Structure formats: structure tokens, C-alpha cells
Amino acid sequence: MSGATGDAPYVRAMESADLPRVSAIFKSAFNEMYRRRGFGPVVADQSVGAAIAGAYRSHDPEHCLVVARGDRVVGSGFLHVRGATAGAGPITIDPAQQGSGCGRVLMEEICARADRDGVRSLRLIQDAFNEVSFCLYGRVGFVGRETLVRGGFPIRPDLGVRSLARRASRRDGIDAIVALERDLIGFDRARDYDLLGRMGEIFVLPDGAGVRGSLVRMVRGGVAVLGPIVSRDLDGALDLIQAAGADLPLRTEFRLLIPATRSDLLSACYDAGFEVHSLCTYMVRGAFEPFRAYYLPTLFPESG
Template sequence: MGAAAGIWRAMQRLADTDAMEVLREREAAMTPEIRPATSADAEACGRIIFEAFRAIADQHGFSWDFPSAEAGTQLAETFIATPSIYGVVAELDGRVVGSNFVAEGDPIRGIGPITVDPAVQGSGIGRRLMEAALERAGDAMGVRLVQDAFNTRSMPLYASLGFDVREPLLLMRGTPRSGPDLGFSVRPMAAGDVGACTDLCSSVHGVARTHELQEALRVFTPFVVEREGRITGYLSAATFWLMNHGVAETELDMRALLVGAGAMRAEPLSLLLPTRQANLFRWCLHQGMRAIKPMTLMTMGHYQEPRGCCFPSVLY
């Protein structure tokens, strides 16, 4: 009996050793090379961006963020070509299996989108991509990201890396029904407005976003709202929520801004609404805007509770 037990224990130790060796081989095989993104990576990154977001959306019954792989590729091409955005990719056996981006133009760094090929998700590649992005951010004043609130993989990952949950968000889409408020004037932003908008952002958030505003002027049609002859609010990309952020002195300024911008755009507005701004949330619903999906703002480092009415973009 004793000899049989000894043989059994020896066989068990051998099996455990074999299992550990298999695990080590698997981990070694799944250890990616992390390197800077290049223009040659755009198509692979775009395909993965599309497939990764499609997979998580389908799993939870939400609409897709990107309608096609081509749309994902267009975003990847733009980000890789933008000097103020740093991109990294993960490679396995010479094949791109994931990417991440860091917006570096302003004091607060914005991370995302981070995506991993669905075929290799859960293998630690996402953590490696996040660690590379945080290493790149270095000693920046702060870092921010926005994640899908229904994604129970990404939120624990970000929290384990040091990010704090700051705001529950809802992606809202639609055109407000109200007519213009005669006490406010809404118009496209001009280059000469950047200084006033920067000051307004600093008063609300404690930091400026000058570079992001300048980029918005170059790529999108940002809007400002004026009251009594001065700028009291702005938004940066009215119909493109990924890059759309806004600040205003008061909720009434923000309402007037959304109404005015909506009236001047053929496409519906889209924005990430902090739902703790309960009155503005109810107003948006009353105006016929629809809630598309829940998201979460997470930050590391500097964060000031907003001192006004605002909504974030994905990169801030």
C-alpha cells in the first residue's frame, strides 16, 4: 500500500511538472513584442479595432461603434499619422494582434482605443499594451480613458493598473427639439476663440486643452455659445462622440449650445453625458435624444471635480 501511494505521488508530481511546463510554453508563445505603430500597421489595427468592438457589443446586445473594418482602418491611419498621438502595437509571430494609442498634445494624456484580436483576448496582451501606454505617459500630470461599462474585462484591468472610476457616462445621440433661446448666440468656433475657450476649460477642469481645440478647428466644426457678448461654452466635434468634448459655465449655456449646434448640423449630435448631471440628462431625454450605451470615465493622477457643466471625449 505504501509503495503504491509513493508511485501515485511520483506520478502526480510528474503530471504537475508537465502541466507547469505546458503553461510556461503557452505563456512564452503568447508573450507579444510591443513596438511603436507604423503606417504599415494601419490595416491590421483597423481590422482588430472593428472586430474587437463588434465582439463585445454583440456579446452584450449593443450597436457597433464602427460600421466596418474600413472605418476602423481610417481611425488607425489618422491616429498613426498624427504627431501628437503615440501608437503601440502587439505582435505575435510577426502578426499584429492588438494596438493602443496615447494622445499627448495636452497636459492630461488620453489613452485609447485599446483593442486586442478576439482570438487572443484574455492572454495578457491588453495589460502589456496598457503598461506600454502608461510608460509612455511617464510623469504626465494625469491620464484618462473611457471604457464600455458593460465590459467586465477592461474595468478590472484598468483599476488594477491604478485608474479610479470618476464618472458614469451615457452615449447620447439625437437632435434637440427646442428652438433657439434668444438670450444666447451659437456659432462655429473661430481661431480667435481658442484663448477664451482655453480659459473656460481651465476654470471648469483646472487644466487647458488648447491642442485638442486647435485640432478640432482643423478637422471638425466646433461651436461656441455666447451670452452677453462673451463665450460661455463650447463643444469640439458635435457629431463624432469619440472626439467630442464640451464645457459650459452653466447648464443653460450647455442647453443653448446643444440646441444651436444641432440646428446647424445635418447629422444628429453625439456626446458622452455624465449622468450625475441629472437635470441635463432629463433635458436631453425630453429633447428626444436617445441613450445608446453606458460608459465610464476613469483617471489616474490629477483630477478636479468639474466646476461647471461639461462632457468628456474618449481621449479626455
């Protein structure tokens, strides 16, 4: 970790006293970045950043970081190590301090920590219209590997599949889902599924004693965020998405990130009313093999 010298930015561990400033920066950094590019605000109030930082401080306490100048916090970032793979994010710098090297110092520390922990493949998701974050991540070794199409459905899309997916029961456990992810996408993240099971609902496609697909749904105030979704095949992915809408009020909106290379999934979703908001880039520093599955990542937790 870097130390304080004059006004130069340095990185240190996040403390609970930093949370009000971290959440204020989270809100202003994202809303300002979206505003500059013609979008409306995406972070309604400071409670969003506080909730994310609070959740990560208990979920991944080793790598919750702030970047500071003197005694003033100017940004924050998070690293989520899961064995040989890891995720980074969210990363935010105070708009008044952007463009002066704070993001670079923070990202260099995150990469150094991942290297020290033996991570071979570090991943993140950035908004493709944000040329600054794309360049910053590229400068520290990330490569754009996939385009993610970010958008939403009106609820209960008719995707024309038989519904075999169902809400996971206690009996299903999460071991089968963790084993499926390990096999198809190389992540080993039981701790994330524990958290997701507490914060949202998990759907599965049963397959003998195991599962051949799973989906996580988080419903908050009229919006149902879907992901991670993992499925061995197209029908499984469609089935899971369809099943996740069956019991929700009609005013609910689905939101998800669909890999552009899965054009069959995209096209089935367009036919059912999928409307695109924007594009994101899935960036990887280090090893990467294209996924052997239909994998739809999510922005929480950002572990892959």
C-alpha cells in the same frame, strides 16, 4: 518598450505597414465585444479604424503603439499627452488573442510612458457593460470617477433656452476656448482644438472678449457627434446643444455623452427626447478633481 521573447506579447511603435492589420482588429474587437452583449455592430468597416489610427499617427506620433506576438500584430493602443493630463485610447486586442495578457502588456506600457512624461492624471472612457476592460484598467491603477450616459436625440431638440450660442467665427479664434477649458477642467489642449476645427465645426457662447461655453460638432452621414462640450452653467450647455441642431437636416441624429452627476442637464435632455443607448465609465489614473463645469467629453480625440 518590451522586446520580443518567444511567443510573449511585446509592445513596439506602430508603423504605416501595420495599419491594415490595426484597422481590421479595431473592427473585429469592437463588433465582437458589442455582439457578445447583445448589441449590433458599431464599426461599419475597416476604414473607421484606419481613419482613427491615421489621424492619431499625425496628431500624436510619439505614442501610437502596437502589441505583437512574434512578428504578428495582435492589438493597438494610443496615448495622448497634454502636459500634466493625458488620455488613452482606443485600445483593441484581436478577439482570438483576448484573455491572454496582451491588453495588460499594452496598458502597462501606456502607463509607463505617461509616468515618464510627467503625467499626473491619465484618463479614458470605457463601455460600462465591458467588465473585461473595466477590470484591466482597474488592475493598472484607473479608478471609476464618473458615469457617462451615452445616447442620442432626434434633431433640433427644444430645450427651452434662448439661443445666444453661435457658430465660432475666425475672429473668435480658439485661444478663448482653450483658456476656458484650462480654467474649468484643467486641460491645456490647443492642438486638439486645431484638429477639431479642421474636422468639425465649433460653436461658442460669447462672453465679453472671451467665451463661457463651447461645443464641437462632427457631422458624418446622418449622425452629428457632439463633444467636447464645456460650459460654466446649465443654460449655456443647453443653449449650445440647441444651437448645434439649428441648421442640420431633420433626419440627422445627435449623439453625445452626458455625465450622470449633471442630473439637471440629463433631465432637460430626457424631456426633449434623449434616448439612452448605454452607459460608459470615465476612469482616471492619478489626480482627479470633480469638474467645475458642465463638461461632456468625446471619444475623438481621446485626450481627456
